[in-house]
Amino acid sequence: MPTRSHIPRPAARRLSLYLRECESLLTQGVPTASSESLGARLGLSAAQVRRDLAYVAQAGQRGVGYDMATLVTVLQEGFGLERPWRAVLVGVGNIGRALLSYAPFRESRVAIVAAVDCDPATIGSQWGGRTVESMQSLGEVVRRGGIELGVIAVPASAAQLAADDLVAAGVRGILNFAPVQVTVPEGTACSHVDVSVELRCLAMEVALGGEHRPRRGRVGARSR
Amino acid sequence: MPTRSHIPRPAARRLSLYLRECESLLTQGVPTASSESLGARLGLSAAQVRRDLAYVAQAGQRGVGYDMATLVTVLQEGFGLERPWRAVLVGVGNIGRALLSYAPFRESRVAIVAAVDCDPATIGSQWGGRTVESMQSLGEVVRRGGIELGVIAVPASAAQLAADDLVAAGVRGILNFAPVQVTVPEGTACSHVDVSVELRCLAMEVALGGEHRPRRGRVGARSR
DNA sequence: TTATGTGAATATCTTCACAGCG
DNA sequence: CGCTGTGAAGATATTCACATAA
Structure with a gap:
């Protein structure tokens, strides 16, 4: 499978969006879709869809379109999702609780399977079936659970420590x-979801009116 | 104020990050900072910082750096943040409640000032000082509150309707x-925060190991 | 005929490197 | 000097347009 080494980040x-859309179409019983129709659903041009999909596989059939079942498989593999991923949540405040309660993170291929907090009042409580453990036990939680990913949902002041x-x-x-x-050593991936930034950028876009040229879609987070 | 028309999206x-960082430095009593030091804090190159800041203003002083106070003002103006922005939340589930409880959205320049939901059990409840109103009253809530932005935190199936x-x-x-x-008419801005996508991309990045070339930072959301 | 896959053209973004101001 | 602002170069990403396969 020629999963090309250098897929442009965008x-x-x-x-990831194609994957979700294809999964959705597949469960709806749609067996096949064209770059045109996929693009329409996601707000992207057909050309872009074809280029993107060509990065991971020759999964289309000329004159027909892309086979959803094949594409889902190929995309999952491309994302390393043929195996499940486990994450631990650090910080069980408002956002943390929302994440723990969020259904997709209980069961899906990449799931939050444990949570830690430093507040004694929170430790021991249950959220979405996981019991909050102490911050000190983080190392053990990770080892025991075979956990590879971490989610930080603590206040700004504690984020770097987390x-x-x-x-x-x-x-x-x-x-x-x-x-x-936050700064992490070389070799650790780190991305950032910042809701305040999003809202601010939205305000800016509205403030600037339509004058921003109307490019097509984008999804995002920052990483290094 | 020569806020150039065409600031590249990235x-x-x-x-928005510079703005936050500068606000933070300012409250810490740091009067001035160089592109170098700002970049170090945000994981960006000095050249990038200079280029970016040059888009909004000639706020730097050669041989010295950027004056934090000036920069904060200029950036706020660039973002249309010299006036406050008000947003309404649609959907008071787990994520919605987290957003309502999130301190920065209560007071800051762009604040969530109202919430609506369609669940009778939720309507009337209070979160972070706002009372949840009925979905039907959305139009009136927006008009009454002078609201310009909306935040969607409903299940996928209801998002387009929202x-x-x-x-x-x-x-x-x-x-x-x-x-x-979701699809919105021309003239309405729309961006997307998708936590599942972020976690998946993170998994992919880890799966692909360090082989992804180590570019510098990025923050993100999709919009059109 | 339909719809993919892809070179080539274009547009966008980042980095370099240095002139020039304080 | 030190550090900004910016042309020009380089790197990335997107779109076009068409040959090609089913």
């Missing part, structure tokens, strides 16, 4: 919800 | 947390 993010702890515990990728940049 | 997202309702109510920008693409 394309990689879109591939990141350090996660790295020390052996996690290989971090998703940070705190509104600060 | 630059615009970073400007978007339609928001547009009908006269909102000019939408931030969508539901894991589906």
Whole structure:
């Protein structure tokens, strides 16, 4: 399978959207879809869809379109999702609880399977079937659970410490919800979801009116 | 104020980070910072910082650096943040409640000031000082509150309807947390925060190991 | 005929490197 | 000097347009 080594980053993010869309279409019983129709659903041009999909596989059939079942398989493989991924949540505040309660993170291919917090009042409580453990036990939680990813949902002031702890515990990728940049050593992936930034950018876009040229879609997070 | 018309999109997202960083430095009593040091804090190259900041203003002083106070003002103006922005939340489930409880959205320049839901059991409840109103009253809530932005935090299946309702109510920008693409008419801004996508991309990045070339930072969301 | 896959053209973004201001 | 602002170069990403396969 010629999963090309160098998929452009923006394309990689879109591939995740294709995957979800294809899964959805597949469960709806749609066996096949063209780049045109996929693009329409996701707000992308047909050319873009074809280019992106060509990065991971020759999964289309000329004159017909893409076979959803094949595409789902190929995309999952491209994302390393043929095996499940386990994540630990650090920080069980408002955002943390929302994440724990969010259905897709209980069962899906990449799931939050454990949570830790430093507040004694929170430790021991249950959320979406997981019991919150102490911050100190993070290392053990990670080891015991075979956990590879960490999610940071602590206040900004504690985010860097949380990141350090996660790295020390052996996690290989971090998703940070705190509104600060965290630094991680080379070799650890780290992306950032910042809701305040999103809202601000939205305000800016509205403020600037339509004058921003109307490019097609984008999905995002920052990483290094 | 020569706020140049065409700020590249990626630059615009970073400007939001500069703004936050500068606000933070300012409250810490740091009067001035160089592109070098700002870049170090945000994981960006000095050249990038200079280029980005040059889009909004000649706010730097050669040989010295950027004056934090000036920069904050200029950036706020660039973002249309010299006036406050008000947003309404649609959908008071787990994510919705987290957003309502999230301190920065209560007070800051762009705040969530109202919430609606269609579940009678939720309507009337209070979260972070806002009382949840009925979905039907959305139009009136928007009008009464002078609201310009909408935040969608409903299940995927209801997201498009929520978007339609928001547009009908006269909102000019939408931030969508539901894991589906929503379509909005020309002239309405719409960006998308998709936590599942982020986690998946993180898994992919880890799966692919370090082989992805180590570019510098990025922040993100999709929009059109 | 329909719809993919892809070179080539274009548009966008980032980095380099240095002139020039304070 | 030190550090910004910016042309020009380089790298990435997107779109076009068409040969090609079913």
